[in-house]
Amino acid sequence: MPELPDVEAFRKVFESCASGRVVRRVEVRDTGVLHGMSARRLREALEGRRFGKPERHGKWLLARTGGGHTLMLHFGMTGSLVCERPDDAAEPHDRVLFTVSRDRQLRFRDQRKLQGLWLADDAGVARLLDGQGPDAMAVGREEFGAALAARRGALKTALTDQSVVAGLGNLLADEILWRAGLRPAARACDLTEADRRRLYTRMRATLRSAIGAGRVPPRDSWLTGHRDDPDPHCPRCGTPLRRSRLAGRTTVWCPRCQPGDS
Structure with missing residues (x-):
């Protein structure tokens, strides 16, 4: 199961692949990883918006956009993020693909689909993180x-x-x-x-x-x-x-x- 070091590695993948870039296209290949939203809602919220610098809290990864939305990812037992070229063939467990340039595509890959993706405003972010203790790398x-x-x-x-x-x-x-x-x-x-x-x-x-x-x-x-x-x-x-x-x-x-x- 991904733990804090794994999620920090995913944060770095997200940052190097998509941070500061405009989302050109969102392709949802499996709606089973979406929580509280449809594929259409995810596309409408993110396409044309720019990803900010991703943040991590514990096992959660947060990526804010210029539209006031935050994409929140939790990797469950088998989730990961990879950066590929848009014309590279998708793997069987690539669930959501974010194309951010002609040569960069961020992919949420997950075999068992125990967690997934959420889209939240500031209040929603607070609700999803409610009950989480301090991050293990930040706690005094x-x-x-x-x-x-x-x-x-x-x-x-x-x-x-x-x-x-x-x-x-x-x-x-x-x-x-x-x-x-x-x-x-x-x-x-x-x-x-x-x-x-x-x-x-x-x-x-x-x-x-x-x-x-x-x-x-x-x-x-x-x-x-x-x-x-x-x-x-x-x-x-x-x-x-x-x-x-x-x-x-x-x-x-x-x-x-x-x-x-x-």
Whole structure:
């Protein structure tokens, strides 16, 4: 599933491909990714308008236009953005195509269609982002610590709750907790001040590295690089990794590097 680093990479694709350019044509190949609008409504709102610089909040991507509308994209589990030439053949999962010049076409590509595209005015943007916590790359340490201190559930569940902090998903949460030496099932409110400070620092460092890679990279030195091994071992200490289900998600951790009672 795309997480904050993936969406930041999509933002860069959008910016390099379409930012500052006038939308010449909108082709909707599958209305199943449109939310609260028809294909005709999307075309009327965007064609002839200029895309502004895209912004990201957590897993959401926002692109404002000169017409007072904002195109909002959420990538679900399999969504992406690619920049192609208009005369290149469309892929089977290319759902919406935005032609912005003779040689540039921005494509929303999504296999499973679990999320998609919205068109909103300022009030609509606020409604769609209502309940989202601060972006994980923008949140301050004190705000982050206070949000965790108020949560009585599992630490990993709090990190992946978009109302606490926006942008973290399953892979990032496991990676960050492993780097911070904290057990995923520990109660968020039981962390010490030192735990919260270390967790915040590791989160920022992990996000910066993953953004540089454009994804959560499966590097040998990362937990992510071993979680799918048939017999996974911790890349730091060599201890066999453990798997469990937490809030319905597969959770991977090292019992030696992440000590605790659970």
